[in-house]
Amino acid sequence: MTFGMRLRRRGLLLGSAASATVAPALVARAAPSFRDDPFKLGVASGCPRPDSIVLWTRLAPELQGGGIGDEAVPVDWELAEDEAFSRIVKRGQHMATPALAHSVHVHVRGLEPGRWYWYRFRAGGAQSPVGRTRTAPASRAQLDRFRFAFASCQQYEHGYFTAYRHMAARALDLVIHLGDYIYELSWGRHHVRRHTGAIPTTLGEFRDRYALYRSDPDLQAAHAAFPWLAIWDDHEVADDYANDHSPRNRDATFFLSVRRAAYQAWFEHMPVPPSMAPTASGMRIHDRYQFGDLLDLMLLDDRQYRTPQACGTDSRTTRRAMDCTDRTSPSRSLLGEAQEAWLDESLAASRARWTVIAQQTLMAELNRGTTDQPGFNLDRWDGYPAARQRLLDGLVKHRIANPVVIGGDVHSFWVSDLKRDFAANGSVVATEFVCSSITSEGPSAESVRRALQANPHLKYGNGEKRGYVAIELTGGSLAAHFEAVDDVRDPQSGVHRLKSFTVESGKPGAL
Ligand SMILES: [Fe+2]
The missing domain is CATH 2.60.40.380 (Purple acid phosphatase-like, N-terminal)
Known part of the structure; x- marks a missing residue:
């Protein structure tokens, strides 16, 4: 590789003069x-x-x-x-x-x-x-196998992106990123490296944040090895934002300018087509991808169109276990009306042997209170239970053969049974796998233990390990491998398999 190093002034050394007829x-x-x-x-x-x-x-x-x-x-x-x-x-x-x-x-x-x-x-x-x-296989091609990995939450200061080095070396057809690709905030107790600059609010500042993250060699290796699909969560813009509203920034006009800059920078740094460029009103990232007759993949956006968090929560309270009558209102939507309608149409058209819904966070109910006094994280699907019900009803209504939901955001590995009624212990509608973070600090072992105990549809949880999930699909089964980094603070750390699960075709629920 050769690089011109003959700079005569900052930036480019320019060659011949341009034609006067060109802008x-x-x-x-x-x-x-x-x-x-x-x-x-x-x-x-x-x-x-x-x-x-x-x-x-x-x-x-x-x-x-x-x-x-x-x-x-x-x-x-x-x-x-x-x-x-x-x-x-x-x-x-x-x-x-x-x-x-x-x-x-x-x-x-x-x-x-x-x-x-x-x-x-x-x-x-x-x-x-x-x-x-x-490239994707032809949409009706008979496919024996498809392999993909999914990841989320890569706070740069919390550790090294060793998980991506491991991912880059394996045999995959695709990587899916579920959001928190960058973090606007510095937080946490143990930093191995530092963000440059303050919390980004301008286009230039967001560009610099992406450039810092993208300078990481392990992240680059995973991008260079496979095609990616990406959706965003909140930290690409502002913590816990909802639609055009940020609990951390009460000035609506200013927040919209931040969101515009953040969406623009996301577009500039993701391998997405020019047709996806943001407009003045926003940027559409929800989409459907087909991989032969084996996999129909729906990518959702749970930030841009959502109803603001319930119960009058602000940035200090969204993570507390809360409840109120507003929470269960059918008018509340995590995806927005238009995206919900699009998803319904997409599910109606889905004919693949497996349908994977890729979204940002844990979809299963997680009651962190008690039976008498329930408490929920209102920034997740638990803040929008009627919308979750509509989505799960749609899977049943359209007779989706093998629905699987994948998520991130919670910095911990989870397996759950998704049910139309979690409380009634009804039949399992879909299987959910949630990846841990690439680096972002996770919840305590005690809180994971309590969650598993109080929510029987949660089949597995681990908040101690960082890592990603690799999926191997065949006509007959889905295998999910939870890959965990030994120590994100060590750039030479090993990565080991924490756990593997299987879903048999026609039998929702992981074994
Ligand atoms: Fe995160």
Whole structure:
């Protein structure tokens, strides 16, 4: 890899003059050169469809501020059928602009279904690392096996991203990130490294936070190894925010400007197509992906459209065990009316042997009070029980063959039986697996023990270990492997299997 290091001024060393007929902001520079590696944030790919994939990188010779300035920079990309790039099937040039922080989102179409590809970028004299990606199998193709991992909650200061190094080395078709990809807040007792800058509220500050997280080599390795799908939770914007309302920021106009900046920065740093770019009113991230006849995957957004938390909670009380009559109101929605309707239509159309609903948090009821005096975390589905009921009713109504819910957010591993009526000990509608955090500090062993004791539909819980979940799907069964990092404070830590569970086709509930 060679990098131009002949900087004559901060940022780019520019080549030949531009044509006067081209808009100045989009001038193609013949020979840009950087004073440092512009591919410090690595490469990524995502949103796999049978005939297309999205390739991503962002030019940032400097982590803080990017280090390029106001110039547009041409970036060449190549996609090959082999790692040596001897059979290049697609190539092109993309103009990286300052309006998008010199990020590159290339939506490559016309590809073969269900196969591996390799890709790389070039800008100036610099070449990116090589990434590997895979298109989705044809939607009706008979598929024997599909393997994916899911993860969430990666507070940079709480530990090293060793879990991703382990994930990158295994055989997977896809990675799903369920949110808290960055943290806006510093918290916790044991920090192994530090955030730069204060709590981000501007676009520039959010970009710098993403750049810091993306500079991590283990996170880069997992992005470079597989296509990703990502949804956000609250910490990409502000802790416990709901829709256009933040319990930590009472100035609604200011909070909306923070949310706009945060969504923009999320778009700039995720391998998503240009068509997903945010608008003035928001950004749609909920979507449906199909992987042959084996897997139908629904990605949900539980932040952008939700009703504010019940019982008049604010930032100090959302985590307390609470209850009030408002909590159970049918008018409360975690997904919003339009997304609920979309999910219902998507479930009606689902024909796959397994249907996975990927969402942010624990869906099962978790009563942290007593039978007489129940108490719930109102930031989760427990704050929206009527909406949860509608979702679970939809799985039954549409006769979904093998519904599985995956979640994160709670910094602990969980397995649960999802029921239409948790209290009545009724039949199991779906199986739920929740991954622990990549690094973020988890709950105490005592609180997990109490939760398991008081909520019999929770089959397993572990808050002591950080890690991720790997899923292996076949027509007959689903295997879920809980992979745990020995010590997130040790960058060389080992990762060991904590537990494995199986779901047999036609029998909801994990064994
Ligand atoms: Fe989190």
